[in-house]
Amino acid sequence: MTSVAGPFGEGAGIAERAGRILDRIAEAERKSRRPRGAVRLIAVTKTQPLPRVLEAHAAGLTVFGENYVQEAAEKIPDVPGAEWHLIGKLQGNKVRKAVSLFSWLQTVDSGKRLLEISRAAVSAGRTVPVLIEVNIGGEESKSGAGPEGLPGILAASAGLPGVRVEGLMAVPPFSPDPEASRPYMARLRELRDRLAGELPPGSLRELSMGMSNDFETAIEEGATMVRIGTAIFGSRTGRG
Numbered sequence: 211m212t213s214v215a216g217p218f219g220e221g222a223g224i225a226e227r228a229g230r231i232l233d234r235i236a237e238a239e240r241k242s243r244r245p246r247g248a249v250r251l252i253a254v255t256k257t258q259p260l261p262r263v264l265e266a267h268a269a270g271l272t273v274f275g276e277n278y279v280q281e282a283a284e285k286i287p288d289v290p291g292a293e294w295h296l297i298g299k300l301q302g303n304k305v306r307k308a309v310s311l312f313s314w315l316q317t318v319d320s321g322k323r324l325l326e327i328s329r330a331a332v333s334a335g336r337t338v339p340v341l342i343e344v345n346i347g348g349e350e351s352k353s354g355a356g357p358e359g360l361p362g363i364l365a366a367s368a369g370l371p372g373v374r375v376e377g378l379m380a381v382p383p384f385s386p387d388p389e390a391s392r393p394y395m396a397r398l399r400e401l402r403d404r405l406a407g408e409l410p411p412g413s414l415r416e417l418s419m420g421m422s423n424d425f426e427t428a429i430e431e432g433a434t435m436v437r438i439g440t441a442i443f444g445s446r447t448g449r450g
């Protein structure tokens with residue numbers, strides 16, 4: 211068992227920390243009167259070497275998130291049966307590879323990218339569920355579509371083969387205080403509700419928001435996917 215250092219439970223192993231996170235997710239679901247299992251844990255493995263990913267997998271985690279297509283390509287074939295989500299920026303020249311590796315693409319931010327995914331998915335003979343990444347804090351340093359661009363992106367997705375827009379994803383401006391994220395998360399949910407109101411019932415079900423320091427707030431605000439790295443694996447080294 212690997213021991214990990216960092217601010218969340220010094221010395222605990224990956225399995226133990228993953229178990230604690232799952233407990234906290236269940237408790238947050240209960241407190242916000244959401245059904246058990248309403249929220250999926252995406253374990254974020256960027257910069258984590260394969261043995262630690264395998265340790266998490268052996269502990270029962272089955273859904274993983276990676277930020278870089280190339281880094282993911284080095285791990286995915288060695289973790290059979292897991293589901294992988296791309297949560298980092300998707301470059302146009304990586305679309306084909308991303309479609310071949312990932313189950314979900316969470317960071318679509320333009321109609322152009324949707325079209326490229328559609329083409330790659332059709333030629334791979336699959337349908338790719340995607341989320342639209344929203345730059346919810348309007349930060350210049352962050353990727354994601356502006357809220358005003360969303361109707362156009364959704365319009366571009368209508369009738370596109372091989373791609374299904376399932377919801378929205380965001381990374382609010384960083385703050386160590388989880389309460390600072392709440393207004394951004396509420397705004398993402400409101401945006402989703404408004405857009406879904408114009409679409410057939412059951413559209414845009416997914417809201418991917420919440421990370422190690424603010425996932426409970428995210429669950430209270432309606433997250434269906436939380437993306438958690440540090441609280442499971444400890445601090446990252448290197449890029450990411």
Ligand SMILES: *Cc1c(COP(=O)(O)O)cnc(C)c1O
Binds near residue numbers: 256277298422439
């Ligand atoms: C790295 C990353 C995470 C995980 O962040 P932690 O604070 O380590 O839990 C979640 N989402 C995205 C988009 C990330 O890049």
